[in-house]
Amino acid sequence: MGNTAPSDFPVDSFDAGHSLRPLVATHISTEPFRNPRVTYKTVMLKSAEKERHVVFMILRNRWPFQHELRGYGSDLEEDSSSQDTVLVTKRRLFNYIWFRGSSIDLDPIFDEHAVNTRQRRNGAQSELKLYLSNAKKTFNFIPEDIIFIALMEPTSIPLQRWESDRQTAAPRQETLDSQNEQSAVQSLKPVDGGITAWRVLIAAFIFEALLWGLPISFGVFQEYYTTLPQFAGNSNVALIGTIAQGLSYLGSPLSAAITRRFPKYRRQQIWLSWPLCIGGLIAGSFTTSVTGLILTQGVMYGVGFILLTYPILSMVDEWWVARKGMAFGLITSAAGAAGVIIPFIINALLRKYGYQTTLRALGIGMLLLTGPLIPLFKGRLPVSEHSTPAKVNWDFLQKPLFYVYGISTLIQGLGLFFPALYLPSYATSIGLSSTQGALALATMSLAQLIGQFAFGWLTDQKISVSGLAIACSIMATIATFALWGTAKSLGLLVGFSLLYGFFGYGFGVMRVGMGRAVSDDPSTAVTTYSTLVFFQGIGNVLVGPVSQALILRRVNIEEYGISKYKFLVVFTGGCMAASAVVITIWYTLPRSLRVLTFEKRFLRTSRASRASHGVAPAVQGCYPNYDPKSQHVMIPSSAGWSIPLDEDYGFIPSFSFTDPDIVCHKGATPGQNTIPINAGDSIVLQWYPTPWTSGHHGPVLDYLASCNGSCTTVEKTELKFFKIAEAGIIASTPFPAYYASDLLRDNNSSWTVTIPSTLKSGEYILRHEIIALHVAWNEGGAQAYPQCINLNVTGIGNDEPVGKSAQIFYGSKDEGILIDIWQFNGTYAIPGPDVWPGVVGHAQLNSPTK
Numbered sequence: 001m002g003n004t005a006p007s008d009f010p011v012d013s014f015d016a017g018h019s020l021r022p023l024v025a026t027h028i029s030t031e032p033f034r035n036p037r038v039t040y041k042t043v044m045l046k047s048a049e050k051e052r053h054v055v056f057m058i059l060r061n062r063w064p065f066q067h068e069l070r071g072y073g074s075d076l077e078e079d080s081s082s083q084d085t086v087l088v089t090k091r092r093l094f095n096y097i098w099f100r101g102s103s104i105d106l107d108p109i110f111d112e113h114a115v116n117t118r119q120r121r122n123g124a125q126s127e128l129k130l131y132l133s134n135a136k137k138t139f140n141f142i143p144e145d146i147i148f149i150a151l152m153e154p155t156s157i158p159l160q161r162w163e164s165d166r167q168t169a170a171p172r173q174e175t176l177d178s179q180n181e182q183s184a185v186q187s188l189k190p191v192d193g194g195i196t197a198w199r200v201l202i203a204a205f206i207f208e209a210l211l212w213g214l215p216i217s218f219g220v221f222q223e224y225y226t227t228l229p230q231f232a233g234n235s236n237v238a239l240i241g242t243i244a245q246g247l248s249y250l251g252s253p254l255s256a257a258i259t260r261r262f263p264k265y266r267r268q269q270i271w272l273s274w275p276l277c278i279g280g281l282i283a284g285s286f287t288t289s290v291t292g293l294i295l296t297q298g299v300m301y302g303v304g305f306i307l308l309t310y311p312i313l314s315m316v317d318e319w320w321v322a323r324k325g326m327a328f329g330l331i332t333s334a335a336g337a338a339g340v341i342i343p344f345i346i347n348a349l350l351r352k353y354g355y356q357t358t359l360r361a362l363g364i365g366m367l368l369l370t371g372p373l374i375p376l377f378k379g380r381l382p383v384s385e386h387s388t389p390a391k392v393n394w395d396f397l398q399k400p401l402f403y404v405y406g407i408s409t410l411i412q413g414l415g416l417f418f419p420a421l422y423l424p425s426y427a428t429s430i431g432l433s434s435t436q437g438a439l440a441l442a443t444m445s446l447a448q449l450i451g452q453f454a455f456g457w458l459t460d461q462k463i464s465v466s467g468l469a470i471a472c473s474i475m476a477t478i479a480t481f482a483l484w485g486t487a488k489s490l491g492l493l494v495g496f497s498l499l500y501g502f503f504g505y506g507f508g509v510m511r512v513g514m515g516r517a518v519s520d521d522p523s524t525a526v527t528t529y530s531t532l533v534f535f536q537g538i539g540n541v542l543v544g545p546v547s548q549a550l551i552l553r554r555v556n557i558e559e560y561g562i563s564k565y566k567f568l569v570v571f572t573g574g575c576m577a578a579s580a581v582v583i584t585i586w587y588t589l590p591r592s593l594r595v596l597t598f599e600k601r602f603l604r605t606s607r608a609s610r611a612s613h614g615v616a617p618a619v620q621g622c623y624p625n626y627d628p629k630s631q632h633v634m635i636p637s638s639a640g641w642s643i644p645l646d647e648d649y650g651f652i653p654s655f656s657f658t659d660p661d662i663v664c665h666k667g668a669t670p671g672q673n674t675i676p677i678n679a680g681d682s683i684v685l686q687w688y689p690t691p692w693t694s695g696h697h698g699p700v701l702d703y704l705a706s707c708n709g710s711c712t713t714v715e716k717t718e719l720k721f722f723k724i725a726e727a728g729i730i731a732s733t734p735f736p737a738y739y740a741s742d743l744l745r746d747n748n749s750s751w752t753v754t755i756p757s758t759l760k761s762g763e764y765i766l767r768h769e770i771i772a773l774h775v776a777w778n779e780g781g782a783q784a785y786p787q788c789i790n791l792n793v794t795g796i797g798n799d800e801p802v803g804k805s806a807q808i809f810y811g812s813k814d815e816g817i818l819i820d821i822w823q824f825n826g827t828y829a830i831p832g833p834d835v836w837p838g839v840v841g842h843a844q845l846n847s848p849t850k
Contacts, residue, residue, distance in 0.1 A: 191380065197319040201327055203376040204312050205334050210370055211277055211305055213338025214362065215244040219421060220343050221297075224350045225290075236290050238544050240298040247302030248309070249537020255310040256530035263379070263713065266311035270374055276304025281363035285356045297359070311377070314526050318380040322460060324525065329456015329509040336452065336505070339420075339445025343438065396519040396528055401586070405469075405514040406535045408582040412473060412507055413539030415575025418547060418568055419484065419500055420444060423493070429555050429562055430488055440493045447501030455506040465513030466583050473580035476504035480573035485561045504576065508536065539575075546571070639675045641668040641788040651772065651783035654812040663716040663806045664767065664788035671790045672712050679795025680757030685768050685787075687749040692741060696772035696783070697821055699728045699830050700740035702753050703767040704791075705803055711763045711790040720803035721767055724756055724839050728816075728830040736821045737828070741770050756839050758797035766791050767806065771831070777820035779812050801836045809833065 191197065218241030225231045225240075259266060280301035284293050313331070320327035349358040396402050420441065427437030455472065459465055476499070483496035515528030550571055556563035561570070641664045643650070652662050661667070677683060703721035707714045727740030744751050753766065766789045775781040786806070809832045810817050816831035 191319060191321045192323045196378070196380075199376050200315055200319050200378065201330065203373040204316050204331050205337075207312060207370055207373060208309075208331050208334035209338045210366060211308075212248070212335055213342040214281075214346075215241060215248065215301070215305070216335055216339060216420075217343045217346055218244065219424070220346045220350065221355070224347075224355060225293075228355075230288065231290055234290050236294065240290070240293050242541060242544055243294060243298035244302040244305075246537060246541040247299070248306045249533055249540050251303070251306040252310070252530035252533040252537070253527070255306045256314075256526050258307075259310040259314050260527060263314065266314060266379065267374075267377065269311045270308045270377060273304045273307035274370070274374065276307070277301050278304075278363050278367050280304060281359045281366065285359035285363070310526060310530060313529070315377055315379045317525050323457075325455075325459030325509065325512045326453070326457040328512045328529070329453045329459070332456065332509050333449040333452035336445045336447070336449030336501070339448065340442050343441070347438075394527070396515070396524055399518045402514075402518040402528070404583060404586045405510075405518065406532065408469065408473075408579045409507075409511070409514075409532050410535040410538055411575050411582065412579035413536035414542065414546070415539070415572040416504060416507075416536070417540055417543045418572045419480075419496075419504075421543060421547070422551075422565065422568065423497065426484075426487075426562070426565055427490075427493060429564060430493075430557060432490055432493070436490050440490070440497045443494050444497035444501035447498045448505040451502035451506035452509045454502075456509040456512065459509065459513035459516075465510055465517055466587060468513070469507055469510045470580045470583050472503045472507040472510070473576045473583075475502075476500055476507070477573050477576040477580070479503065480569060480576060485566065485569040485573075488557060488562075507579070639671045639673045639790040641665070641671050641790075643668050651785050653780050654776070654782035654784070654810070654817050655780040657784065657810045657812060657817075658807050660717050660807065662784060662786060662809070663719065664765075665786050668716065668788060670712050670714055670716075671788075674711060674763060674790040674792040676792045676794065677755055679755055679759045679761070679793050679797050682752050682754045683766075683791075685751045685753060685789075687744070687751075692745040692749045692770075694742070694745060695774050696741055696770070697736060697739040698741050698771040698773040698776075698782075699726060699816070699828075700744055700751060701726050701769045701771070701830070701832060703769070703803070703806070704755075704759070704801075705765045705767065706800065707763040707765060707790075709763065711765055714765070716788075717805065717807065719765055719806070721765075721806050721809075722801040722803035722836045723833050724836060725753060726830050726832070726835055729828045739773075739828075741772065744770070755791070755793060756797070756799065756836070757795065758799040758838055759793055759795060760798050760800050761794050762792075764791045764793055765789070771817070773819060773821045776818060777822070779818055782812075782817045782819075784810075799838050801838060804833065 222237055222241060225237045231237055259269065262269075277300075280296045280299075283300065284296035287293055287296060313328075316327055316331065317324065346358065346362075349361060353361070423441050423444065424434065424437035427440055428434060432440075455468060458468055479496050479499035483492050483499065487493045487496055511529045511532040512525070514532060515525050519528060547568060550567040552564045552567070554563050560566050561568065643665050650666050652659070652666065656662065675683070701723065702725040703723050705719040705721040707719070727743070729737045729739055730743050731738040751768065753768065767786060768789070769784060769786040772783040772785065773781075775783075812818065814831050816829040819828070821828075
């Protein structure tokens with residue numbers, strides 16, 4: 001252990017109406033990285049005017065790459081004897097500093113990775129100087145003013161639970177603290193890196209390259225099949241590849257929905273569908289008809305491939321979060337890698353051994369190459385064996401932007417696949433050899449590999465996905481019109497292949513970024529991805545009939561597109577251009593037309609009242625050493641549901657009370673822990689920052705809902721809540737009245753909730769809610785602040801109350817929701833359902849009218 005740090009930090013005011021708690025340092029640790037809990041680090045800087053010190057507080061959580069950096073003014077004395085480790089965090093998540101009462105953005109200074117250094121004072125100082133060297137003017141200090149670097153770990157706050165007999169609380173508290181400590185130590189493996197994450201990603205890349213490489217190389221099979229006497233003249237040969245690829249595209253939403261709803265069966269789904277792919281190849285080798293090949297190499301293979309794809313993608317989705325675009329881009333680029341090699345292998349096998357032996361060899365080869373990879377596919381997040389199947393969240397379908405992206409993807413997909421299909425025949429038509437045509441196609445595949453990985457990486461860099469999509473489409477348009485249509489030599493054809501492969505296929509990786517843009521729910525990433533794949537797949541299915549209508553019979557090398565392909569070239573380039581135009585037009589519209597009315601009003605209201613809003617209540621003890629104000633960047637294994645970072649800490653306006661956000665707050669996702677509690681016990685909920693804003697008058701409501709299994713994977717829209725407590729008006733004075741929210745404020749912004757004693761044991765969601773009525777005289781003015789916490793209730797009761805969805809609790813015009821509290825008439829009707837009759841000894845704090 002190191003030297004003892006000062007015990008209290010005087011802290012400046014943080015927000016109007018809210019003050020931060022003082023930071024208490026218990027000790028300085030020389031081995032902070034062995035402690036998985038949150039740690040506090042301070043770096044003291046003296047300003048150029050020597051007026052005061054600036055204290056940087058870096059919060060570290062056991063989830064890698066998720067940190068917050070803050071600064072506070074302090075009058076601490078120099079402690080030149082401090083020697084400790086420093087963690088310099090450079091993550092663009094809610095980074096700011098308070099210096100002389102002003103907020104200064106740190107994003108220009110800190111880039112997007114973290115550097116851990118285990119150095120003593122001098123080394124740590126030089127490390128920090130390097131990162132702050134460009135901040136002299138902004139912060140008005142010089143790097144040489146660094147005084148010392150220290151690490152502190154505040155003590156955890158015990159969970160406040162008690163029964164009527166307070167004397168029994170102490171031993172039970174020790175048990176809870178022990179459980180919390182064990183939970184803190186048992187951390188999940190890191191995301192966005194680490195051996196397991198890379199192992200899953202590389203295995204997925206190989207799987208995609210090998211198994212998807214066969215359908216996209218079907219052109220080689222098709223050319224061979226048409227030369228066989230038994231298949232000659234049969235137009236249905238093209239259906240083999242069309243069905244195999246079409247099922248993979250059009251079946252994406254269904255496969256993703258199955259995976260999302262039954263996550264605990266993902267590995268079983270892979271083991272069941274993988275043999276369909278292998279079996280499709282082996283079975284096809286024994287058929288002698290086109291119909292047989294359609295059923296085996298087409299249907300059987302296509303069904304197997306799509307059913308195994310999304311279980312794998314969902315696992316990759318869990319391991320890669322901040323770098324999800326890069327990960328999905330790498331997987332998507334596997335098709336490019338396959339296109340460089342697999343067509344040549346298939347062609348050589350077909351010419352030497354025939355299609356039957358080739359299909360058997362490919363089947364056995366896939367068995368040997370992909371089989372050993374299946375055990376490597378493991379999800380990162382634990383799934384309860386008793387969890388309720390999760391319902392797919394389709395809320396993104398309500399966003400107009402999703403349809404803009406969908407239409408753009410559909411149009412782009414209509415033209416995307418023609419060059420890859422007809423490039424070899426185009427090369428032959430201009431006098432090049434088949435080998436040169438294959439070279440041009442391989443060049444396109446190589447460019448596709450590089451482009452999709454590059455654009456996948458770019459989508460993670462906070463660059464506008466719409467801008468990237470427009471750029472891809474425009475460059476593909478230029479390549480098509482300027483190079484493909486005029487290509488009379490191998491050089492121009494290869495140049496077209498490079499540009500089109502890089503930008504045209506790079507567009508497909510935008511599906512990850514587009515999904516992020518239309519939904520802040522991380523669980524929808526695979527769903528939005530698969531839906532956009534479906535849109536692109538429509539073009540893949542139509543490529544055959546459309547091309548037949550566009551290709552002419554006559555070849556004239558002097559004409560544009562050598563005459564035969566001129567309409568195909570124009571159609572392809574036109575689709576690329578139209579894809580860019582759709583997104584461009586959308587962003588030229590006035591903002592009032594680009595957002596839904598409720599979204600616009602919500603954002604406007606939240607900005608106007610930013611300084612007055614609180615943060616999710618922290619259940620004391622569930623978050624050891626945890627700052628609840630930073631819950632969106634310090635993600636613990638907590639019982640409280642997590643809410644994404646937003647411009648404001650937010651509320652749900654009353655005209656959105658029927659939306660899923662009303663259940664547990666905007667974009668809330670389940671907590672990954674539970675609080676053990678006995679039926680009949682009480683729990684204290686602490687709102688932070690304190691105090692709750694005095695002007696936000698309104699009722700306080702508490703509900704419970706059974707998870708029917710694990711609460712960590714439950715779908716919030718399926719929860720059925722029953723009310724266990726409510727409080728409205730406590731007293732008629734002072735004006736406008738003394739509401740439950742005022743009582744909460746006066747009680748240090750805390751609220752005590754008692755769990756019904758007759759409740760049946762099991763996991764429940766506690767839904768705690770404040771409804772602020774200060775502007776409720778207009779429809780949409782009432783503001784709900786719901787929060788959810790996972791509980792594991794133990795008791796001897798057998799009651800299983802019947803509840804209802806939180807989405808039907810209130811209407812925007814209900815009594816108690818649409819109300820002018822400034823015209824007080826002495827009564828207030830508490831909104832929502834009645835309190836469950838099974839609550840014994842319920843103290844209903846409200847007006848006499850209810």
